[in-house]
Amino acid sequence: MKKELKTLEEIRIYSDPYRIQILNEFISFNRPATVKEVADALHEVPAKVYYHAKKLESIGMLELVDTKLVNGITAKYYEPYKGQVIIRKSEVDDTIKQVFQSEAEKLVSNFYDENKKRFLQNYSGSMSKGNLFNNSSIYLTEQEAEQLFSMINEFCEQHGHLSPGEGRVRYEMFFTLFHNPDIKSK
Template sequence: MQHIVLSTIEEIKVYSDPYRIQIMNTFRKQGRPSTVKEVADLMGEVPAKVHYHVKKLEKIGLLTLVSTREINGIIAKYYEPFEGEIHLHHEDEGDSPLKQVFQSETLKLLNEMYEQSRERFMKQASQGDRMFISDMTLYATNEEAEQLFKDITKLCEPYFTDNKKQDGQEEFRLFSSLSKQLEDEPDSKTEVKPSKKRKSSSKPKS
């Protein structure tokens, strides 16, 4: 799978903007290369406004111009969103001011991604749609955890939009995170009463 490394503060700022994340999601929903006007129409926005942000995303490789077509004397440009892994990495060591700013922007990006996923999940839950939820405690080395995340991503590859949406298919969003339990967090095992069995997954009725 392809991946992009965002390693500068400017790159993180470009990607962490909530409006640009919305633009990226709209391109992905199309399931095919799309023009700025098509995306702007779906968002209910002015094409010129969306175009400004599209150029920013194109500059850091998250959108790619894949083709052009002349329509009524106007050159229509078709962009495709990046569908690989996005890595965040900064070269500065220690607690330098630049690294602190980088970390701040990274947290801003992660917060926005989690918030959009939460809003999408709660909206779907309120509509009574079918969802798949999993909350599990795992034990692994750092290397095993990294390999597990790669395996999960690879398992999802056949369902990426590169393969195009087929008849009968619906769009699903998988938001996954794998994080260590912090030292000041209570042990998950101590939170479970002996008389009750903890459920690790659930499938709300559609």
């Protein structure tokens, strides 16, 4: 599954650091969850989370999947988008390309910062027990790079729906793959 963000407004909605936290919290439930559940987990007021959840829903990053009547109140259950998110600068009007670029950079920076923070919070001082990282250069054709990225996304989709148990625990992963034209092949 791929979701393309094509407008400046979509990128601004998606790149907000607080909304990234909300999405991550929805993901952590590993099931459809209510805004109230997410607000409680974030120690926030439900109205504040609801406002941002509606913005995320407007761009397809959250989807209403179920409603239940609980003590006379309709509980709405949302599920986060679990596929690949693509930002296409080439499809943007030339008059806003610079602003679009700036917003895309802010989005990437926010993702790096959030994942760095979560890694360091859980880092135990050793590389055992799931605290793994890798920083490598590899040489691929464009097709091989797309194949690798697709393979990792498929693996994440297959394992993202599983529940803890039977030796299975939750791992966080943040993965980037990019062509660096500044470094020449030897």
